[in-house]
Amino acid sequence: MSATIREEAGKALADVEAVTAVVLPEPAREVVPLEKAPTPLASEIRRRIEELDMADTGSIVNFGSAAQAELQQISQAMLSDVRNKDVGPAGDSLREIVTTIRGFSVSELDVRRKRSWWERLLGRTAPFANFLARFEDVQGQIDDITGNLLNHEHKLLKDIKSLDVLYEKTLNFYDELALYIAAGEAKLADIDQKDIPAKEAEVDKVAEDRKVMVAQELRDLRAARDDLERRVHDLKLTRQVTMQSLPSIRLVQENDKSLVTKINSTLVNTVPLWETQLAQAVTIQRSAEAATAVREASDLTNELLTANAKNLRQANEIVRTEMERGVFDIEAVKTANADLIATIEDSLRIADEGKRKRAAAEIDLKKMEAELRDTLAAAKARATGTGDTVATSV
Structure with a gap:
């Protein structure tokens, strides 16, 4: 691993520690009704009640939709960022570097590895020059992969910070929905307790020539009231789905944090350890070459003597057996x-x-x-x- 990558990985360690230390707040569980809300919260609920115009169907249909506008902007910005960058999985790079190290057989340098006398007789041993060439090739591969890992780490850090913003905006939207739900329920209670009874009394007292018109107004009020009730129900469903999305965001973020930590540990600790072990393997081989050559020559002599004696015994047994047989059995x-x-x-x-x-x-x-x-x-x-x-x- 190059010194530049090692230095950048060390600098990124502070960012990794910062993002992993962030604790995200938990969402509120219940909707606080208007009559139980504290003064600041009650003011916010009343302000949202003022957005309703029961004579305007559009205000009922769009009730609470403005709360999602900022959340949509954040989500679309994140999706656009995903489309505009290469987001190859960092896990592939981790697996690739492991595969590279495993493909580099250090056992080729193990002077204690037992080879057959036939391999030694024909000179079928791994030349040290070939090993050094492979070592240099693996070193280059490690440099390339660690560079890719560092890029993945920067992207994941950016994603984690973006998820922090998305979680915050989603939580705000979740709380905002609670305000709209409380405002809608307060408005429904007001309509049921005041507006509809007042309109019914007006129908009973109005002159006959205006009774049909006032009765239609009563029907329109009840229809608008039902529309508002359905809208409040939709807001409750949306709030439930939003609450489910919050742990999903946190789960993705925790996975990214774990992967960032693993990447940084690989760059700062594991890769240098691998390189040290490979360098030690080369040094050990150089110091053991002479002793290995002498030992292998002695082992080859002993194996040849043993093999020849064994072969002679087997051949003698076969010949003597055939000699002692008659012409016919x-x-x-x-x-x-x-x-x-x-x-x-x-x-x-x-x-x-x-x-x-x-x-x-x-x-x-x-x-x-x-x-x-x-x-x-x-x-x-x-x-x-x-x-x-x-x-x-x-």
């Missing part, structure tokens, strides 16, 4: 002899069976021949009439 001769005897016996059995079947067939053939001869003789006697004469004489 006795088990193979026994099996062949048994199969030959079984074959001869099968041939004799099949020949006897064939002779028996032929004798039986010869008897059947003679029988069938006699039956055929008798049948033909009987048929000839019928044809010459001899058979009928014989039957008559009998």
Whole structure:
């Protein structure tokens, strides 16, 4: 990590501590009605009651909408700022720097790592020059990533401060809604208790020619009263949603604060520690190269001796075993002899069976021949009439 980035990260530490120390106020829970409000608050409620004109539908529909104007400006400014800047996630940079360090295998320099004698015989060891080249490449990657992390930290600090303003304005809007709700409820109570009864009494007392007009005014007043009641209900719903948005803002802000703290700790503490460990790995390797070469040569000699002795023993066992075997295995001769005897016996059995079947067939053939001869003789006697004469004489 470059000295410039390290210096800027140290300076940002004060800003991180400042934003994490801010404690946001909690919102009020209940709407204070006009009759229970203290004098300053009661004055504010009455001022908002004066915004209502029951004869003007627009004043009822827009009742309380002015309170949201400043909050909308703040929100739109934040959204515009988000659209106008690159807000790549800082978490990706943190994961990238971890991946970079893990991809740098310090085990390549571990002189205690056991290599096979075949690798050492063929010279398949990691050259120290290649390691130094990779070290320089990783150092450059760390510098790039830490620069990105520092930019993310500045953006998140700005977002946290903007969220402070947004929370403050949202809380003001939440309190302002309470004033409008109290003003609306006070106005509804006043209409129910004074204006509508007075208008009803006027309908009863007015002359017949004006009764229809005054009755219509009463209906208009009741309709305006219902519109105001619906508007106050909408304001209550809006206040509830606004109260739900306050912890959401705080949650996002707390997450940003945690990420800023993590980034700053990585820049100030973790990255320098990684660089120190990598530098130590290089230094240790340089001091251990000579001893490693001598030890590996000795290990290779011992492994060759052990491997050759083992191979000789195995080869000798195979050769001697083959030498002691006969031309034919006795088990193979026994099996062949048994199969030959079984074959001869099968041939004799099949020949006897064939002779028996032929004798039986010869008897059947003679029988069938006699039956055929008798049948033909009987048929000839019928044809010459001899058979009928014989039957008559009998």
